[in-house]
Amino acid sequence: MKKTRQKGFVLVLVITAMAIIGLEMHVLSSGANTMLYQSNRAYLEASKRNLITSGQAWAKQNIRNNSIDTFEKTVELDINKLNIKDSSLTVTISVPTNKEPQAQINVSCSRSRQTFKSDDKYQIRL
Secondary structure, three states: OOOOOOOOHHHHHHHHHHHHHHHHHHHHHHHHHHHHHHHHHHHHHHHHHHHHHHHHHHHHHHHHOOOHHHEOOEEEOOOHHHOOOOEEEEEEEEOOOOOOOEEEEEEEEEEOOEEEEEEEEEEOOO
């Protein structure tokens, strides 16, 4: 009886395993990219909300203190303590006659290749 040897079986098995591992790595890396994009987006949305809230609080405080020198002027606020990189916050307080004061709040924040901007007017209730 002759024995036939299976030459190359282990090599085929290793190559197949490498192909399967490569496919899994591709699927997992695309999932990781999606998670990174979504986490950056959530961070930027939270940062934008925080900056808008800070701008509203600053405007409310200046209106209560009757800081006339800041009315109808665009003021860029120092936001270094918020520790939001690549961001800016400008506020313009306007006081229309017979209406509640308004604040034009311009916000911009960036992270990697994403940038969120907001340019809206808000009623300041005292």
